[in-house]
Structure formats: C-alpha cells, structure tokens
Amino acid sequence: MAGNLFGKIFRITTYGESHGKGIGVVIDGCPAGLTIDKSLIEMDLQRRKPGQSHITTPRKEDESFIIQSGVFEGKTTGAPINIFIPNKNQRSKDYDKLKEVFRPSHADFTYLSKYGHRDFKGGGRSSARETAARVAAGAVAKMFISAHGVKIKAYVQRIGKIAIPDEANLNLQIEENIVRCPHSATAEKMIRRIEEVKVSGDSLGGIIHCEIKDCPIGLGEPVFDRLNANLAHAMFSINAVKGFDLGSGFKGTRLLGSEHNDEFYLDQDIVKTKSNNSGGIQGGISNGMPIYFNVAFKPTSTIFKKQQTLNKEKEAIELEVKGRHDPCVVPRAVPIVEAMAALVIADHLLRNRSSKLDH
Ligand SMILES: Cc1cc2nc3c(=O)[nH]c(=O)nc-3n(C[C@H](O)[C@H](O)[C@H](O)COP(=O)(O)O)c2cc1C
Incomplete structure (x- = not known):
C-alpha cells in the first residue's frame, strides 16, 4: 500500500492500523533545535479523540503517546521523530458482522477490490x-510555524443545514463548546441537531472553516506545488x-471581474489588498494576506438504519450495523x-529557503 508519505522537506509517514498494536508517525526533515512542548501534542490529540462528548462516538481511544526518537532534552535533534500511539481499546467483536458486507459509502468494497483483503476489524x-x-x-x-509567527485556526461553520449566520460576531474560543463552533447560539442548534439525528440512527455532515494568519509572502512552488494545490491535497x-474551496471559492463565480479583483494598496510599508477574494494566494504563492x-x-x-447493499459474494442483502460510530x-x-x-x-517555509540566493 503506497501513499503513506506527505510533504517534500518537512515530511511525514504515518503507519499502523486501527486494530493493530498501535499507530504512529515518522517526521523527517524537522530542523534541529525546535523546542517540543509535549502538552501541545497531548492537547491536540485530546481534541481529536473519540468519546470526548456525547455528540461523538462513545468509542474510547487512549491517546497517550511515546516520542521514540528525534527529541533530546526537549529539543529536536534533526533526526527522524517517531511518535507512537498504542491502541488499547479495540472491540473487534463489534466488527465481526461487517466481515462479509460492503457498508454503503465506506471503504470496504474499494479496499477489498484493490488489495484482495481488507481489515474488517475497524477498517485498518x-x-x-x-x-x-x-x-x-x-x-x-504548529510549533515550527509558530516560531515563524504563523497562526492557524479552524472551526465548525456548518452542520447539516445549520450554519453560522453571515456577519455574526465570532468568539474564537471554540473549545468552549463541544461542537467547536465560534457562535454560541448556532453551536447550541448544531448540538441539538446532532443529538436528534444520533437518536434516529442517522448521521450528518458539515463544513470546517480554516484561517492561516501572518503567513510570509512567497510560500508555494509553481507549478504543480502551488500552495493552494498542496492545501487541497x-x-x-x-x-x-x-x-475544498479557497478564498471566494465557488461563490466567486457569481461575481464580475471588477467585483472580484483584490485591489492593492500600501499600508505603511506593507503591500495589502482591499478585498481578499484570492484567499491569500495568487499564482500559487502566498501574498501576505490571510489564507482562508x-x-x-x-x-x-x-449509520444504524437498515440499508440495502451487497456482500462479498455480491448477493443483495439488508444491512443493519451495530457498534460505535460518530453521528x-x-x-x-x-x-x-x-x-x-x-x-x-511547515513544508513550504523550508522549501522557500531555496527560492533565491538571499534566502
Ligand atoms: C474524525 C473522523 C471520525 C470518523 N469516524 C467515523 C465513524 O465513526 N464511522 C464511519 O463510518 N466513518 C467515520 N469516519 C469517516 C471514514 O473514515 C471514511 O468515510 C471512510 O474511510 C471512507 O472514506 P471516504 O469517506 O473518504 O470515501 C470518520 C472520519 C473522521 C475524519
């Protein structure tokens, strides 16, 4: 199985399966001398983990981790950093019934067709x-880019048909509510909607908005590694x-060029644009405006509703899943x-060092 590697200089390879001994990541190319605050790794793992609230799956995953290499006395050494997260709470029995069937819209059919086997115990x-x-x-x-002054913040903008109203005042302390929405009245509606749908055995989708602030000008490598192309990937x-849509995205197609163009102006010594339909990236290169x-x-x-599907023998069956899943x-x-x-x-900050001699 190829395709487990991401990045060109700051590169990661992830490994492991959901019901194996554990999962982990090897980070290659992180410069030596970066101070590693383990509590920041812990905090983000806690934000991702299942079982964190009643609107997520009740599955419990232990997110304790071991930094096996690449960090000495709290600083990166320049060697590969291997972070291992052991698996502790597998309930493989939950998946026994899924061994023979293809869940609609999951990866069961494609994995089996491609590899001739599939890890039915949790999906591998x-x-x-x-x-x-x-x-x-x-x-x-994040520790590396924050040393360069770059900040990243994402939040939930929409769940199903419930979205933050345009022009709403946002409170970016998103950890104050379990749905991670920066508008408390909308957050309450979202939580109630997830509760309702969960009880009915169904599920919901949604949109996450992300902003990258104080990104230096010049990140992104034309032509195939445009910053927007790498973000989309x-x-x-x-x-x-x-x-995925960046800047004005699909909505921008409704505008005229005269409405869409981001006019330049000088703010003290800094080149800025009056609007930011470009989403902070022009020609595949960051222009210093916020990227969003x-x-x-x-x-x-x-989902826990009855569905029609096929089994491994390609016979039509009725499927009713039991187990622990995110609504x-x-x-x-x-x-x-x-x-x-x-x-x-992080990758593009390092790649940009080779863009011209004075870098
Ligand atoms: C944080 C997170 C949690 C997920 N939890 C579940 C889950 O409990 N049950 C499920 O069927 N899919 C879950 N998924 C989605 C599946 O992993 C995904 O739909 C599946 O691998 C098929 O891939 P595709 O949807 O990209 O085609 C989750 C995805 C994310 C990002």
Whole structure:
C-alpha cells in the first residue's frame, strides 16, 4: 500500500492500523533545535479523540503517546521523530458482522477490490484512527510555524443545514463548546441537531472553516506545488472530505471581474489588498494576506438504519450495523484540518529557503 508519505522537506509517514498494536508517525526533515512542548501534542490529540462528548462516538481511544526518537532534552535533534500511539481499546467483536458486507459509502468494497483483503476489524488504514498520527505530527509542525509567527485556526461553520449566520460576531474560543463552533447560539442548534439525528440512527455532515494568519509572502512552488494545490491535497487526504474551496471559492463565480479583483494598496510599508477574494494566494504563492478555506465533510457513512447493499459474494442483502460510530465527524475533524494545514505551511517555509540566493 503506497501513499503513506506527505510533504517534500518537512515530511511525514504515518503507519499502523486501527486494530493493530498501535499507530504512529515518522517526521523527517524537522530542523534541529525546535523546542517540543509535549502538552501541545497531548492537547491536540485530546481534541481529536473519540468519546470526548456525547455528540461523538462513545468509542474510547487512549491517546497517550511515546516520542521514540528525534527529541533530546526537549529539543529536536534533526533526526527522524517517531511518535507512537498504542491502541488499547479495540472491540473487534463489534466488527465481526461487517466481515462479509460492503457498508454503503465506506471503504470496504474499494479496499477489498484493490488489495484482495481488507481489515474488517475497524477498517485498518481506512479508519480515521490514522488521523491521530497526523494530529501528533501537525502539533510539531504548529510549533515550527509558530516560531515563524504563523497562526492557524479552524472551526465548525456548518452542520447539516445549520450554519453560522453571515456577519455574526465570532468568539474564537471554540473549545468552549463541544461542537467547536465560534457562535454560541448556532453551536447550541448544531448540538441539538446532532443529538436528534444520533437518536434516529442517522448521521450528518458539515463544513470546517480554516484561517492561516501572518503567513510570509512567497510560500508555494509553481507549478504543480502551488500552495493552494498542496492545501487541497492535504484536505482531500482526510477521511470523509468531499469538498475544498479557497478564498471566494465557488461563490466567486457569481461575481464580475471588477467585483472580484483584490485591489492593492500600501499600508505603511506593507503591500495589502482591499478585498481578499484570492484567499491569500495568487499564482500559487502566498501574498501576505490571510489564507482562508472551507473543507466539506460528508455525513458519516456507518449509520444504524437498515440499508440495502451487497456482500462479498455480491448477493443483495439488508444491512443493519451495530457498534460505535460518530453521528457527525466534523467537530473531531477541526484539529485534523489544522494539523494538515500546519504540515503544508511547515513544508513550504523550508522549501522557500531555496527560492533565491538571499534566502
Ligand atoms: C474524525 C473522523 C471520525 C470518523 N469516524 C467515523 C465513524 O465513526 N464511522 C464511519 O463510518 N466513518 C467515520 N469516519 C469517516 C471514514 O473514515 C471514511 O468515510 C471512510 O474511510 C471512507 O472514506 P471516504 O469517506 O473518504 O470515501 C470518520 C472520519 C473522521 C475524519
């Protein structure tokens, strides 16, 4: 199985399966001398973990981790950093019934067709358990980029049909509510909607908005590694993602060029734009304005309603799943979006060092 590596200089390889001994990540290319605050890795893993509130899956995953290499006396050594997260709470029995069937819209059919076998005990590499490894690596990337002054913040913008109203005042202390929405009245509606749908055995999708602030001008490598292309790749590599739009995105198609263009002006010595429909990236290169994008997540595919599907013998069957699943993955995906964005920026900060001689 190829494709477990992400990045060019600040690179990660994730490994492990949801029901194996554990999962982990090897970070290659992180410069020596970066101070590692383990509590920041711990905090982001807690934000991603299942069982964190009544609107997530009741599955419990122990998020304790071991830094096996690459850090000495609290600082990176320049050697590969291996972070291992042991698996402790597998309930493989929950998955026995899924051995013979293809869950609609899950990865069962494609994994079996491609590899000739599949890990039915929790989904193996297709399980979002793998994203814990990225979140651990993303926390290291966040420490690296914050040393360069770059800040990343994501939050839940929409759950199903409930969205933050335009022009609402936002409180970005999103950890104050379990749905990670920066508008408390909307957060309450979202939580109630997830509760309702959970009781009915169904699921919901939603949108995460992410902003990257104080990103230096010049990140992004034309032509195939445009910063926007790498961000899209990063976001689409997250389980259950169905859409990505940056800046004005799909809405921008409704505007005229005269409405859409971001006019330049000088603010003291700094070149800025009056509007930011470009989403902080022009020609694939960051222009110093805030980078912002939306990531769309589909409703969780494993639901507890009766569904028609096929089994391994390609016979039509009726499926009724039992077990522990997220009624909506979106609140748990916020730290995953942040982690992937941080990995892209960390990589491009390092890549940009080779763009011209005075770097
Ligand atoms: C944080 C998170 C938690 C998830 N939890 C579940 C879950 O409990 N049940 C499920 O069927 N899918 C869950 N998913 C989505 C599946 O991993 C994903 O739909 C599946 O691997 C198929 O991939 P695709 O949806 O990208 O095609 C979760 C995704 C994320 C990001």
